[in-house]
Structures are given as C-alpha cells and as structure tokens.
Amino acid sequence: MYQFVKKHLTVLKEELIEYKQKERLFLFFAMLCSFFICCEYAVVRPIANSLFVENFGAKLFPYAWLALVPLNLFFVHIYNRLIPKWGSRKLFVTLIGIVITLNCTFAAVSKLAPTLIFFFYMWKEIYIMLMFQLVWSVIHANVNFSRAKYVYGVFFGFGGVGSMVGSSFPGFFAVAYGTETLIYLTLPIYALLLLSYWRMSHYCSGEVPHHEEVEKGGILHGVKLISQSRFLIFALLIVMFMQMIAAITDFQLNDFLGKVYLDKDIRTEHAARIMGIIHILTVALQFIGTYFLIQAIGFKRLHYLVPLLIAISASSLLFVPALAIVSIGFITCKTLDFSVFGVIKEMLYVPLKPDEKFRAKAVIDVFAYRTSKAVASLMIILATSLLSSESLAWLTLGLTGLWVASVSYGLKEYEKLTSPQESA
Numbered sequence: 001m002y003q004f005v006k007k008h009l010t011v012l013k014e015e016l017i018e019y020k021q022k023e024r025l026f027l028f029f030a031m032l033c034s035f036f037i038c039c040e041y042a043v044v045r046p047i048a049n050s051l052f053v054e055n056f057g058a059k060l061f062p063y064a065w066l067a068l069v070p071l072n073l074f075f076v077h078i079y080n081r082l083i084p085k086w087g088s089r090k091l092f093v094t095l096i097g098i099v100i101t102l103n104c105t106f107a108a109v110s111k112l113a114p115t116l117i118f119f120f121y122m123w124k125e126i127y128i129m130l131m132f133q134l135v136w137s138v139i140h141a142n143v144n145f146s147r148a149k150y151v152y153g154v155f156f157g158f159g160g161v162g163s164m165v166g167s168s169f170p171g172f173f174a175v176a177y178g179t180e181t182l183i184y185l186t187l188p189i190y191a192l193l194l195l196s197y198w199r200m201s202h203y204c205s206g207e208v209p210h211h212e213e214v215e216k217g218g219i220l221h222g223v224k225l226i227s228q229s230r231f232l233i234f235a236l237l238i239v240m241f242m243q244m245i246a247a248i249t250d251f252q253l254n255d256f257l258g259k260v261y262l263d264k265d266i267r268t269e270h271a272a273r274i275m276g277i278i279h280i281l282t283v284a285l286q287f288i289g290t291y292f293l294i295q296a297i298g299f300k301r302l303h304y305l306v307p308l309l310i311a312i313s314a315s316s317l318l319f320v321p322a323l324a325i326v327s328i329g330f331i332t333c334k335t336l337d338f339s340v341f342g343v344i345k346e347m348l349y350v351p352l353k354p355d356e357k358f359r360a361k362a363v364i365d366v367f368a369y370r371t372s373k374a375v376a377s378l379m380i381i382l383a384t385s386l387l388s389s390e391s392l393a394w395l396t397l398g399l400t401g402l403w404v405a406s407v408s409y410g411l412k413e414y415e416k417l418t419s420p421q422e423s424a
Helices: 002-017 021-056 057-088 088-111 117-144 145-177 180-203 219-227 231-260 264-296 301-318 323-338 340-347 354-386 389-422
Strands: none
Touching: 021 057, 021 117, 021 145, 021 180, 021 219, 021 264, 021 389, 057 088, 057 117, 057 219, 057 231, 057 354, 088 145, 088 180, 145 180, 145 264, 145 323, 180 323, 219 231, 219 354, 231 264, 231 301, 231 323, 231 340, 231 354, 231 389, 264 301, 264 323, 264 340, 301 323, 301 340, 301 389, 323 340, 354 389
16 A cells, blocks of 8 residues: 555656646646635535525525526526636636625625525525636646546645635634624635636636637537537536435435524534535545545546445435434535545546537536536425435435446446547
8 A cells, every 4th residue: 555655646746847837837826716716615605504594494495406597597608608708717707706796795784684695595506616617617728638637636635625724714703703794704715716816817728718609608509519428418417416415415414403403603613513524534535535546446436436435325314313424424425526526527527628618517517516406406395295304315325326327328438538538
C-alpha cells in the first residue's frame, strides 16, 4: 500500500511540474472558485432548510421540489440563450449581482414576510447549480482527459474545504446571532468568488462556444443534443438516480430533525454540524481517496460501487429507524455525491464536444439535477400517504438497482468515446 501511494504521488508531482505558468494560475483560481461557491452554499443551505421547516414543516419539502421544475426550466432556458451571446464571464458577474441583491432582500424582510422563505429555499437550489455550471464548463474546456483523472479530485477537494469553513458559521453561531442574520456573511464570500472567477477566465484558453448560432441557445437545443446521444442519456440517468436518492435522504433527515428539535436555531446548528461531518469526509476523499480509488479500483468499477454503498446504507434504516441511522445514511449519500460520484461524473464530460459541455451539460446538471427532486417528491408524497416514512428506504433500494443496471449500458458508450483518447 505504501509503495502504491508513493508511486502515484511521484507521478502526480511530475505531471504538475510540466504545467506552464498560465495553466497553474488557471488551476489555482479555478480551485478558489470551487472553494468560495461551496463555502457560500454551506452557509446558506442549513439556514434555508431550518427556516423552511420553521415556517412550513418538513412535509412541504416535496411540494417545494415540485415547484422547482418550472423555475429550473425557465432559468436553464435563459442560461442557454445568454451563454453564446454574453460568454461565461459576463453571465457569471450578472448572476452574482442578482444573488447578492435577492439574498440580502430575503435576510432583511424574511421575518416580516415568512412566505418569502418558500421562494428563498427554491432560489438557492437554482443559483448554486448555475454557479457550478459556469465554473465547471470552463474547467472542462481547459483540462484534457489525461489530467482530469487527478486534477478533478483536487478541484472537489478545495470545494470540500470551502464547505467545511462555511458550515462552521451556522454550526456554531446560529444560536448566538440568529439564523437570518448569518445570510449577510455571504457578502464577502461573493466578492472573493467574483474576483477569483474573473482571474480564472483571464488565464483560460477556452470559454464558451461563441461560434454557435444564437437561435440554438435555448433549452430545446440542449435537449436535442441529449436525445441524439446515448452517452448523454446515460449521464442524465445517473445524475437523476443520485439526486432522487439524495432528495429522499434529505427529506428523511429533515423530517426526523423537525420531530426531535423544535427550536429553530438549535435545528440549524445540528443540521450544519451534520454537514460539517460530511465535508470532513468529503475533503479526505476528494484530496486523497478519490484519486487512489480510481487508480486502485478503476474508474468504471467506481460507477458500480457508489450505488452499492448507498444501497447498503439505506437497508440499515429498515432495521433501525432512528435519527442516528438516518444521519448516517444522509452522510453516506452526500459524501459520495460530493466526492467520488462528483469526480467520476464530471470526468464523463471531458471527451464531449464544446457545445455538449456547455449546453447539454446545463440541461443535465441544472435542469435535470433539480427536476430529479420533483420526481422524488412525487414518490415521497405517494409513499408517505399510502404507506409510511419507513417505506422510503425500499424506494431508495429500488432506485439503486435501476442505477446499477444503467451503468453497464452507459460504460459501453463511454468506451466508444474515450478509446481514441486513452490510446493517444
């Protein structure tokens, strides 16, 4: 084991030395972007969840996820229209300005108009995905296939560190300063994120496919690209399976938290500490574990391993339905989502064409990503109404089974795309 780790660390070091100064600066600022986006989301996520439970209860989460569908459709359509016109840099600056304005407005008036919390919860689900889309699309356009195997883990690792830092604020200060007040802490994070993205785009060699016709920029163009590619359909399916399972475990956790902790600020702190554990485990996997897992187990085998681990975690809840077990299941799912699955999923996009990386990927990673929650919400509503909350564990097991079945089909398509690159 020691020789294995030493060998691959040496290879990693040698490859990093070969980078030109411009490439190193691009990677550095891309890592900072990942850090600040995750840091901001780690602050806002437990705040939005806690305020939602306080005002509407955990039972309304599925309805919020259903309401996300038309909003996702609208924003992805606007994104695909604007990206060939404006470019990723201008679009990112505009998005940051909108996010700052709306979030500060929510923080200022949420106590006077609690109904806005419903929209704030949905809004943070949308803008975080758009931010990641704008960062990762530029990364895909500037990182070749061979380097993606180790560089992507570092990108996710910096994001994990950002999440650890961000979750510490609501995790330790929600009771002292109040849940709503903590939203203002994101302002300096946005300023640093904007600066990092601006510098990253300055050092990149590829931004967006400007040569594409503007009329092709709507969401229908992205859908058309997916429908014409079996490989993109596979990427769509695994993203949907992961996010449906994540939505189910998210609902289970918030349902238990709402029953066990009645105080809003205590619930915020407890949820943030669970996220803190997730971020610690995620960082360990992102910086070290994922790279060595890819080398030791193999990129393709990991696509089977992730759903199998989630299935094992979900099955334990059938025997011990308790907050601790639900928390472990949530930690397992989100840790894998943020680390191993995130890396191997992003690696799938490397061999694609620029138009597929920017606009087909936007449909998958923004619209389908969040719409999966709506599909899961219908399942949750039906399962909890007709059966019980415990039946959700069986639903998770069924989804992991479909996930594993789709992997065999998808990896065959992946081999057709990558075999020329891997042999090069």
